Amino acid sequence: MALAEDRRTVAIRLSVLQYLIALVFSVLAVSFWVLQVAQHETYAELAENNNQRTLALRAPRGVVFDRNGGVLVENRHSYSISILREHTKDLNRTVQLLASLLGFEERGVREIVDRHRREPAYRPIMIVQDATLQQVAAVTARRLELPDVVIEQVPTRQYHDTMAAHLFGYVGEVNDAQIASADGLKSGDVVGQSGIEKVYNNLLMGEDGAKIVVVNSVGREIRTLDEDPASEGQRLRLTIDEDVQKALEDGFKWSGFNGAAVILDPRNGEVLAFASVPAYDPNAFASGIDKTTWAALNTDELRPLQDRAIQGRYSPGSTFKMAVATAALEEGIITPDFKVFCPGSATFFGRPFQCWKKGGHGTIDLRHAIEQSCNVYFYTLGNMVGIDRIHKWATLLGLGEKSGIDLPNEVQGLVPSPEWKKARTGEKWYAGETISVSIGQGQVSVTPVSMAVYISTIANGGTRVTPHFLKAVDDGSGWKDVPTPAPQSKVDFKPDTIKALHDGLYLVVNGVGTGGGSRIVGRDVSGKTGTAQVISTEGAKSARGKTDKDLRDNGWFLFFAPRDNPQIAGVVFMEHGGHGGTWAAPISKHVLETFFAKQDGKPLPPPPVKQGTPPAPAGGDDPPLVLPGRVADNSSVAGQPRP
């Protein structure tokens, strides 16, 4: 029967469907078992990586204080914007969109990304280190389209407006060479790249923490799972005195000249103030310096990145005379009463050498020869002492040597010697060259910091202290003093030597000498000016295309005070600042006044005003030296005696 057959077909086919369904569901159940039970571990791990993100918590670098606890360098909060490729779907799109939101060129952003492409994807690639609020707002507004962009709050170095930029240095992202050479540094770390920041990077750098957060599929943080807080870097107390530093900077601003200055405590080498002008703004580096600013700093003719105090080499001029005097006294060649007759010029080895004073100083002893900076006296003395002993004593005083200051890339000056000349040119030393060296001309070149050591050594009687900045360190458990670095060398000068030098230098300031601009009643300031021709040291070829100002003499003023128990010593160097007494001495006076006022608890003197007006020089005149050999190469001076 058809109907019955139909019913049977239906029944059979329904059974077929039943078994089919049961089979399909069994397969499904097995599939889920495989995924959820057999392969659970794998997927659980994947799920965890999916929704957990480890964020670095940047450690603030240690705060830097001055010797009295004033804050010199601190940290502020800023926002960094990075790409976290772990969650990137389309890197090109992210780069494009991010660049347009930040107002950057796409190429620049791509370059940054390319530079870090090889690194693991979980490490964020920082695009902006110090984003503006507008940039943060722009990126936040498009958050959903940029799940792979993270905005982090990071501590950024904050330097106060200062000429001590070279002292602090600057920070920047660690480079590959630094990662390779130091333990514990990883890509993206911010480290000191120069100055104190570099030298004491290990102390200043804190330890980054980490935060594990749960994020959703668009990268939004939902909650924090674990947090390992960052530990701040150690705090440093420097030897710098904020007020003395400011006085020095005010002085430079007042003069309008470039130059350098280093002020020390001659008893132990503590640096009280330090400047190199022109400076740069270290804050620009802290927030990730852009290419144009960097290029501008590098191509600037004034070379603001150069630390003139430790990297500039200049002719010392008359300030070198104390080295010759020290050599003569300590070697027992003369006594302080040794007299020379100065008729205004003298002839050595068949060649005339002039004194700056046309009519001559007449008969003059050592003290007054220093006071009046008599060239003929020191020509004579230098000729008697000889180059070897001049070299020996200049070195013991710290000239032509590295000072050992705790800053990177200090250069060495030069006090010539026959050995040096032989090695350098293969020629022997001419005795005539010694005459030029005796008054600090010729091949002699010094760095301002070595001059500070030099005057300190004269002030303290023979101890070549090591200039240093670090006074104490606080690793969180209280301040611990850092031991004073050992002196570079120590010779006990004869009391006669000290007395004669100090008397002469006292007279420079308080007699008829050239340093009257730094005279302070009751403080017994002692010092020495120096004026050095630029052209003889830097060479005639660099003179081309320079204005008169560029060719003006460099001015020095070296000082210490008080004469009998020096507590402060230093050097102020003015590039093209003319005579050392004109600008360098009054700046030094302001520094000294500030120092003593602070010591006595009195109100600090107001900063000098009226930029660009030189004060009337007090005391004797010391016009630029007129030397026979106003040429670059010293050997030609000796070789070609001129009328």
Place this chain on the structure above:
Amino acid sequence: MLERRLYFHIDWALLLAILALCGLGVAMIYSTTGDPTRDVSRLHITQLYAIVLGLIAMVVTLSLDYRTFTDKSHLIYVGVLALLLYVMFFGAVQMGARRWIALGGFNLQPSEFAKIGVALVLAKFFGENRGTPAWSDLAIGGALTLVPLALIAKEPDLGTAVTLLPVFAAVAFLAGMRMRVLGVFVVCMLLAAPVAWKFGLRDYQRSRISTFLDPSQDAKGAGYQQIQARITVGSGGLAGKGFRHGTQGQLRFLPVAHNDFIFSVLAEEQGFAGVLVALGLYLFVILRALEAARLAKDRLGSYLVLGVLASFTFQVVYNITMSAGLAPVKGLTLPLMSYGGSSMIATLAGFGLILNVRMRRFTN
């Protein structure tokens, strides 16, 4: 109307299983849409309303004899076609597709009701043709299926459109279609596949299929959902991460988790244990419905039950497979559990017909 006698013949076990699945769905919707970072979502409340409306629809489809419906099936069919045409021209556009008719606060999706319409019309058509269906019968039945299918595919909603095919296949199969014919169909499908690949599919559809074959080729693009689905399910483990403690669904690594991927969320939060329970419930519902087809008083009833059940089963199996990342991602919901009013109402109305057939097995 509903006589007292019929009331006793309602398949309460089936109804209970259906309601259990609905409840499971509401719980999962609540779990996935309650994002702690957002405002409290009310989607689970909306779903409860949809279930109530669905139950009312079920009462309607229960109350009248199913033969009343099949007798009027041509009218219902034409009505469905009219709605589909209306959607084509005036429908609301959402996510690039024109699938909905906006009715105040509620969006009606006619394609969901097309399944019932087709089931009714095919049951009627094959029920009237005694004996093994002839080629012409298959052609007419096929045409009746393909017209709404084409309209739905045009929306475009290929996923829903394809669910009409099992309706035709199941009814034709039950009507005694020769196995030889079935074989011819399979061969035709295989031959047509490359052509369909080339001309019938859109780019995104092609990429979905090709990434299914190798999800890692585009791990963050089209393959993303599939990989995320596998991670979601796999990380659930034996016991699951706990209610509202799933990370994948909660944190939106899975798109539209409360909709297409609701089973993944269940797997993540309730683990393999929860999966077994849900699979068991679905299997029970399907086998119980097949039982209704077996018990049906007439062939018409069997065909109707199977027609309704076919699209349901197809969708359940496909969605669950997809939830585990084992099938290409398609916008196919999981009937009874996924969020969606039209789907819920249409599905419950369909089960009303199945219950209808079963409880009227003794009536004349």
